Amino acid sequence: MASDLRETRVGGQELFKGDFLHAMRDRVRLPDGQLTQREYIVHPGAVMIVPWLQGPDGSLQLVLERQYRYPVQQTIVEFPAGKLDPGEAPLVCAQRELREETGYTAREWARAGLLHPVVSYSTEFIEVWFARGLQAGERRLDEGEFLEVFTASPEQLYAWCRDGEITDAKTLIGALWLQNVASGSWSLNWQPADPAA
Structure with a gap:
């Protein structure tokens, strides 16, 4: 016991x-x-989104961001993410953050899991969501928010994780989830997006 x-x-x-x-x-x-x-x-909690985009040749592409993170004085490659507003449901937050930061909306969503990135000194939790069926739109960044949106293949993402070019904990966890989902080891329960979102 x-x-x-x-x-x-x-x-x-x-x-x-x-x-x-x-x-x-x-x-x-x-x-x-x-x-x-x-x-x-x-910390109020946050969400991270692993957005799947169909490439022109039918291949899977991932929507990623480059953002300067002042505490570590580096530009970091990461998946889109953002903090929960008071009383906000995690899926609503994920849909809002994807739209605001990248301009994309998604037809389908799947909750992957929960992570605690710094359990030794923070209450922060991050819900991990996958999004697919992306449609491009206009970004609406917060005032003072500057980031670059780009796409990469899963293989590029895995190489950047392996080589230490990606050091963001939530993005490393997103890559782990992606690798297991892509291999068929783990499954996701996809649901249609709320039309009001």
């Missing part, structure tokens, strides 16, 4: 509250009864 590894909050304080992130320091009781501190970031 597994032992109880839970830590229990006994107090805490807010360290910082910004427009996006919220930093906390909690006092917690460990499984052995000792007390310690845990500092962490409260």
Whole structure:
């Protein structure tokens, strides 16, 4: 039988509250009864989309983005993604973010799973969604948001992951899901898009 590894909050304080992130320091009781501190970031959660596009020759192409990420001072290749608005359903967020960032809408959607990218210091979770049957449209980037949209083959994506050119955790997980779905090892439950989305 597994032992109880839970830590229990006994107090805490807010360290910082910004427009996006919220930093906390909690006092917690460990499984052995000792007390310690845990500092962490409260995050509203996010979605990531793995968009499938049919190439002119019928081959599968993926819609990706290049975006400068200030904390790491690098331009990062990643799948489209964005944070949840208060009370927003993850699929609605995925549809909104795909449209805003890339201009594409999708006829079909499938939820792949959930990931926690930084469990040691953040509450952040990211729902992974696949989108297919893409139709091009106009992008509506947020003010101050700059990114380049491009397409690549799955083979290019896997090579960039292997060679360390892609280091974004959520995109690496997206590539893992894609590889397993493409091989037939994992399946997706596709659903039509909500016509109102």
